[in-house]
Amino acid sequence: xxxxxxxxxxxxxxxxxxxxxxxxxxxxxxxxxxxxxxxxxxxxxxxxxxxxxxxxxxxxxxxxxxxxxxxxxxxxxxxxxxxxxxxxxxxxxxxxxxxxxxxxxxxxxxxxxxxxxxxxxxxxxxxxxxxxxxxxxxxxxxxxxxxxxxxxxxxxxxxxxxxxxxxxxxxxxxxxxxxxxxxxxxxxxxxxxxxxxxxxxxxxxxxxxxxxxxxxxxxxxxxxxxxxxxxxxxxxxxxxxxxxxxxxxxxxxxxxxxxxxxxxxxxxxxxxxxxxxx
Amino acid sequence: xxxxxxxxxxxxxxxxxxxxxxxxxxxxxxxxxxxxxxxxxxxxxxxxxxxxxxxxxxxxxxxxxxxxxxxxxxxxxxxxxxxxxxxxxxxxxxxxxxxxxxxxxxxxxxxxxxxxxxxxxxxxxxxxxxxxxxxxxxxxxxxxxxxxxxxxxxxxxxxxxxxxxxxxxxxxxxxxxxxxxxxxxxxxxxxxxxxxxxxxxxxxxxxxxxxxxxxxxxxxxxxxxxxxxxxxxxxxxxxxxxxxxxxxxxxxxxxxxxxxxxxxxxxxxxxxxxxxxx
Numbered sequence: 001x002x003x004x005x006x007x008x009x010x011x012x013x014x015x016x017x018x019x020x021x022x023x024x025x026x027x028x029x030x031x032x033x034x035x036x037x038x039x040x041x042x043x044x045x046x047x048x049x050x051x052x053x054x055x056x057x058x059x060x061x062x063x064x065x066x067x068x069x070x071x072x073x074x075x076x077x078x079x080x081x082x083x084x085x086x087x088x089x090x091x092x093x094x095x096x097x098x099x100x101x102x103x104x105x106x107x108x109x110x111x112x113x114x115x116x117x118x119x120x121x122x123x124x125x126x127x128x129x130x131x132x133x134x135x136x137x138x139x140x141x142x143x144x145x146x147x148x149x150x151x152x153x154x155x156x157x158x159x160x161x162x163x164x165x166x167x168x169x170x171x172x173x174x175x176x177x178x179x180x181x182x183x184x185x186x187x188x189x190x191x192x193x194x195x196x197x198x199x200x201x202x203x204x205x206x207x208x209x210x211x212x213x214x215x216x217x218x219x220x221x222x223x224x225x226x227x228x229x230x231x232x233x234x235x236x237x238x239x240x241x242x243x244x245x246x247x248x249x250x251x252x253x254x255x256x257x258x259x260x261x262x263x264x265x266x267x268x269x270x271x272x273x274x275x276x277x278x
Numbered sequence: 279x280x281x282x283x284x285x286x287x288x289x290x291x292x293x294x295x296x297x298x299x300x301x302x303x304x305x306x307x308x309x310x311x312x313x314x315x316x317x318x319x320x321x322x323x324x325x326x327x328x329x330x331x332x333x334x335x336x337x338x339x340x341x342x343x344x345x346x347x348x349x350x351x352x353x354x355x356x357x358x359x360x361x362x363x364x365x366x367x368x369x370x371x372x373x374x375x376x377x378x379x380x381x382x383x384x385x386x387x388x389x390x391x392x393x394x395x396x397x398x399x400x401x402x403x404x405x406x407x408x409x410x411x412x413x414x415x416x417x418x419x420x421x422x423x424x425x426x427x428x429x430x431x432x433x434x435x436x437x438x439x440x441x442x443x444x445x446x447x448x449x450x451x452x453x454x455x456x457x458x459x460x461x462x463x464x465x466x467x468x469x470x471x472x473x474x475x476x477x478x479x480x481x482x483x484x485x486x487x488x489x490x491x492x493x494x495x496x497x498x499x500x501x502x503x504x505x506x507x508x509x510x511x512x513x514x515x516x517x518x519x520x521x522x523x524x525x526x527x528x529x530x531x532x533x534x535x536x537x538x539x540x541x542x543x544x545x546x547x548x549x550x551x552x553x554x555x556x
Contacts, residue, residue: 066465067420096532114389114539142345142445153532167420167445167541171526174533187344187472194465248449254374254431255452261392263445 004240005231005268012237013229014124015272016183018217020044021228022051024185025212026061031185032226033145038104038123039138040095040179043147047158047179049088051214055159059083060208064192065200067166071148072211073159085159094153095177097137100129104136105234109242111259115170119262121233125181126262128173138178141168141263143186147177165190168263183228183269227272241268282518283509283546290515291507292402293550294461296495298322299506300329302463303490304339309463310504311423316382316401317416318373318457321425325436325457327366329492333437337361338486342470343478345444349426350489351437363437372431373455375415378407382414383512387520389537393448397540399511403459404540406451416456419446419541421464425455443468446541461506461547505550519546 022033037044050056056072063071074082106127108120116128119139126139138144144164149156156177163182182189192209195202202208217225231238246260300311315322328334334350341349352360384405386398394406397417404417416422422442427434434455441460460467470487473480480486495503509516524538 066468094532111392113392115535115537151530170539170542171523171531171535173535175531190344191469191471193469245449252429253449253453254372257393257449259393261448264448 001241001244001266004237004244005270007240008231008237010273012232012235013270014232016217016228016230018220018225020180021183021217021225022047022180023213023215023217023220025214026188027210027212028188029185030226031188032183032228033180034183034228034230035180036123036125036138036178039098039125039127040147040177042092043095043156043158043177043179046088046092047147047161048216050085050158051216051219053086053088054213055083055085055088056211056214059211061189061192061211062195062208063162063199063201064165064194066194068164068169068200069162070165070189070192071160071162072209073148073161075205075208082159085157088157088159090157090159091152091154092157092177094149094156096153096174097135099134100131100136106136107233107238107242109260109262109265111246111261113262115173121238121265121267124230124233124267126265126267128262135174137174139168139262140164140170140172140178141181142166143182144178145180145182146172147179149176163189181267183230184226229270229272231268233267241265279519279522279544282515282522283548285518286509286515288551290510290513291548292510294495294506294508296498296503298458299461299495299503300325300458301491301493301495301498302334303492304466305488305490306466307463308504309466310461310506311458312461312506312508313458314401314403314416314456317376317403317405318425318455320370321373321434321436321455321457324366324370325425325439326494328363328436329494329497331364331366332491333361333363333366334489334492337489339467339470339489340473340486341440341477341479342443342472344472346442346447346478347440348443348467348470349438349440350487351426351439353483353486360437363435366435366437368435368437369430369432370435370455372427372434374431374452375413377412378409378414384414385511385516385520387538387540387543389524389539391540393451399516399543399545402508402511402545404543404545406540413452415452417446417540418442418448418450418456419459420444421460422456423458423460424450425457427454441467459545461508462504507548507550509546511545519543 148160
């Protein structure tokens with residue numbers, strides 16, 4: 001894989017738009033999340049509105065469930081006691097899936113999937129497709145970011161968000177709106193102490209992990225931003241990367257395999273090179 | 279799933295044999311690992327020999343790689359500088375897979391798998407099968423425990439062991455000998471700070487996490503043992519559990535799904551009830 005990336009061209013990479021990047025500031029450091037407005041436009045717009053009204057600042061990571069998710073929001077159990085939402089929407093129609101559009105480039109994985117008729121990558125994100133129902137959806141792989149909701153499908157707003165920190169919980173696919181993925185700082189979330197309450201919620205408020213702030217990259221002075229690039233999934237380099245994970249030619253492997261599963265394909269991220277590479 | 283377990287019968291559960299249970303004592307607490315002598319008899323016997331000679335005591339967790347594995351052993355880079363192995367073997371023929379034996383009960387998953395012709399559960403462990411080559415092997419799901427090795431397939435002994443703490447790294451299947459799985463205390467491993475070196479190795483010896491001791495349950499006074507039971511995978515209750523994960527009937531689910539993947543099936547563990555339940 002490192003050989004594939006070393007051979008990559010500058011055009012294989014896409015600069016992450018600071019207007020679509022969340023900077024989540026925890027006491028332990030910074031987590032960078034790329035939002036996916038192409039897949040969940042209403043929820044992404046609402047999260048940006050929540051960021052703009054500083055909704056998240058001073059709230060908490062309230063849940064850390066082993067082999068599952070970390071989640072943040074307002075810890076108040078009674079919705080009426082939670083921080084009021086000002087300009088943003090308090091609930092939104094779900095964006096669990098969308099139509100399969102012709103102008104959306106999808107790099108399909110030929111080996112298929114247990115859960116969906118077709119899977120692959122679009123805009124450097126894992127996606128699944130069902131041509132029979134004309135549906136396409138983002139997939140719950142490790143590091144994907146979703147919007148918590150109550151029982152009603154339209155009860156999510158982005159005020160509560162979660163990140164997958166375990167084996168891909170694919171049963172959540174098409175049940176919650178995914179809004180992006182973590183590009184940097186996953187380990188700050190995945191190593192948080194697990195909550196001992198039901199579903200991994202922290203039982204003692206003293207365990208809550210404070211959210212200092214969430215900002216968009218575009219709200220920050222340029223010198224405070226991190227210029228990240230993701231490997232484009234619609235490139236021959238990405239196909240070569242998938243192939244390098246399908247057959248393992250490194251000498252350590254006694255059995256090179258021959259197949260690769262959707263959530264086992266890495267989605268490379270790098271710091272933008274200071275000078276264009278050549 | 280809780281309904282299925284509440285309806286279970288005492289005979290649905292198997293008491294874990296203390297002679298096959300590792301008690302890994304870390305500064306943060308205890309990790310319990312059930313060994314799988316039915317799948318890797320030589321490696322399990324060697325690990326028991328290593329335990330008996332107190333090989334692991336005072337060694338360290340030396341590696342914690344994000345979305346991958348935690349590993350322990352002797353941190354010395356030069357094999358000649360490592361703690362000498364006394365009575366146990368320093369290398370063993372690999373047990374990457376075995377033959378498909380007729381007297382081995384396997385509960386197959388009808389939805390199949392991306393990596394293997396057939397998958398299912400045997401002795402409450404995830405397994406894969408290839409009838410064409412008459413091979414059966416344990417699968418790298420979250421919490422599975424394996425034996426580190428160098429490039430030579432027979433270079434593993436059990437002196438180094440690792441635990442999967444991320445999305446199932448299935449490319450390791452049939453490349454390393456799996457020897458069991460963690461039954462309790464996974465969170466003590468999965469939340470360890472990640473190493474910043476290559477492959478998640480700790481760069482500073484001050485980061486090593488001490489292993490106070492590893493013992494077999496049968497070596498401990500009865501009052502210090504934890505009597506755990508695992509749900510047998512060859513029972514109608516287990517089939518009902520798989521079905522409950524395949525179709526999600528809870529009211530929260532907008533889409534009940536209809537399929538389940540091998541490593542997403544939980545393998546329930548419980549404290550042995552004080553009185554036989556009825």
